[in-house]
Amino acid sequence: MHQKLPVSTNMKFVVFALLATVATAAPQYAAPAPASRYGSESKEIPIVRHDFVQGDHGSYQLDMETGNGIKVSESGAPGAEGAIASSGSYSYTAPDGTPVEVTYVADENGFQPQSDLLPVAPAFPHPIPQFVLDQIAFAAEEDARKKSAPSRSYGAP
Numbered sequence: 614m615h616q617k618l619p620v621s622t623n624m625k626f627v628v629f630a631l632l633a634t635v636a637t638a639a640p641q642y643a644a645p646a647p648a649s650r651y652g653s654e655s656k657e658i659p660i661v662r663h664d665f666v667q668g669d670h671g672s673y674q675l676d677m678e679t680g681n682g683i684k685v686s687e688s689g690a691p692g693a694e695g696a697i698a699s700s701g702s703y704s705y706t707a708p709d710g711t712p713v714e715v716t717y718v719a720d721e722n723g724f725q726p727q728s729d730l731l732p733v734a735p736a737f738p739h740p741i742p743q744f745v746l747d748q749i750a751f752a753a754e755e756d757a758r759k760k761s762a763p764s765r766s767y768g769a770p
Contacts, residue, residue: 658679658680658683659679660679661679662677663676663677663678664676664677670691671697672688672689672690673687675687675688681705682704682706683703683705684704685702687699687700687701687702688700688701692720696721698720699720700716700717700718700719702717703715713728714728714729715727715728715731
């Protein structure tokens with residue numbers, strides 16, 4: 614059988630004091646500064662204009678400009694099936710000095726950017742190379758042979 618031993622007030626104080634000493638003696642660490650995304654020469658760029666207007670029923674208008682010339686303008690409203698349909702533009706200067714301007718629509722058909730700097734697919738129908746036409750003809754002949762050949766597998770009775 615176990616017998617309870619009385620715990621004195623002095624013993625409780627000693628245990629409490631010991632725990633408090635350990636807690637305050639533990640090393641205190643400061644959170645590390647976030648790493649720079651762009652190297653050590655990066656600097657903060659001020660936002661010189663930020664206008665955001667929340668309209669009725671989920672519509673909005675955003676206009677923003679930064680100190681290094683980035684400009685964003687966007688408006689949106691609920692579209693098909695509750696998704697937000699938005700349209701707008703953004704512009705900035707590329708590292709090589711080229712001005713970049715993109716306009717876009719984002720709706721139930723996805724993100725649809727427009728810019729002179731975006732690559733353009735060739736117009737369709739474009740000419741199909743002869744080796745591709747030859748391969749298509751060969752595949753058609755092979756399919757025809759398979760259909761006319763007798764089956765070598767057992768079928769269900």
